[in-house]
Amino acid sequence: MVDHALDAAGLAAAGGAHLSGGPPGGEDGGAAGQDWLEAGRKLFARPCRFVWAAQALAQLPAASLPEIAFAGRSNVGKSSLLNALTGQTALARTSSRPGRTQQLNFFELDGRLLLVDMPGYGYAEAGLQVKQDWQGLMFAYLRGRATLKRVMLLLDARVPLKPVDGAAADLLDQAAVVYQLVLTKIDAVAPAALAAKQAEVAAWARRRPAVHPEVLATSSTTGAGIAGLRAALAPFAIA
Numbered sequence: 001m002v003d004h005a006l007d008a009a010g011l012a013a014a015g016g017a018h019l020s021g022g023p024p025g026g027e028d029g030g031a032a033g034q035d036w037l038e039a040g041r042k043l044f045a046r047p048c049r050f051v052w053a054a055q056a057l058a059q060l061p062a063a064s065l066p067e068i069a070f071a072g073r074s075n076v077g078k079s080s081l082l083n084a085l086t087g088q089t090a091l092a093r094t095s096s097r098p099g100r101t102q103q104l105n106f107f108e109l110d111g112r113l114l115l116v117d118m119p120g121y122g123y124a125e126a127g128l129q130v131k132q133d134w135q136g137l138m139f140a141y142l143r144g145r146a147t148l149k150r151v152m153l154l155l156d157a158r159v160p161l162k163p164v165d166g167a168a169a170d171l172l173d174q175a176a177v178v179y180q181l182v183l184t185k186i187d188a189v190a191p192a193a194l195a196a197k198q199a200e201v202a203a204w205a206r207r208r209p210a211v212h213p214e215v216l217a218t219s220s221t222t223g224a225g226i227a228g229l230r231a232a233l234a235p236f237a238i239a
């Protein structure tokens with residue numbers, strides 16, 4: 001398993017405390033933005049491997065490296081996004097049927113960052129017990145994990161926001177876990193619809209205290225926005 005220990009100073013130096021996690025200047029603007037793009041490109045070109053799966057809180061790996069969790073409704077494209085980020089086709093298992101990921105899956109990137117693929121919430125067809133188990137684990141993890149630096153909260157660009165998305169955002173706001181909204185599947189919407197979606201999501205986020213102001217837009221299918229997402233995550237990796 002992961003054997004790196006980090007103290008608070010190390011985490012601050014890694015960027016969790018003083019870098020906001022976004023490439024300053026945006027994906028195409030400014031020298032600092034370009035630096036993060038390059039840092040993200042290099043980081044995600046490094047090996048990434050599955051290290052752990054947890055089905056219950058007691059099974060979580062010891063907190064060590066900074067963690068980035070990918071959360072969102074079932075089928076929103078969390079596992080696909082992890083594969084796109086790491087340039088691997090089958091690192092995380094994906095499926096067209098909701099409910100594919102049923103554990104917290106931990107992936108170690110270059111010994112510098114943990115990426116956590118979460119089970120989806122809001123999966124209507126799951127049995128009540130299964131649903132309560134997954135969601136209980138997911139929420140307990142999000143609320144209580146000391147090394148969790150940021151949650152990427154994924155929203156499907158093709159479908160309206162759902163009450164369960166609001167519930168997840170409420171939980172993160174209450175737990176004061178900084179989270180960033182990431183639209184997925186933007187290849188499947190026309191430019192005008194995407195612009196309307198971005199405005200809708202930005203308005204939805206406006207009064208939420210713990211949300212990062214920048215909404216990212218991605219497609220795991222075409223690779224759109226993936227470089228920007230890598231740049232947003234690069235500041236959290238230990239040096």
Ligand SMILES: Nc1nc2c(ncn2[C@@H]2O[C@H](COP(=O)(O)OP(=O)(O)OP(=O)(O)O)[C@@H](O)[C@H]2O)c(=O)[nH]1
Pocket residue numbers: 072073074075076077078079080081093094095096097098099100101102118119120121184185186187188218219220221222
């Ligand atoms: N068009 C399009 N389809 C996508 C994209 N990303 C994922 N999908 C599809 O969406 C479906 C769900 O993808 P997953 O990555 O398994 O979704 P998930 O959020 O991990 O789902 P759970 O593990 O069930 O919570 C699959 O059929 C993917 O092929 C994308 O960028 N564009």
Ligand SMILES: [Mg+2]
Pocket residue numbers: 078079080093094100101117118119120
């Ligand atoms: Mg999944």
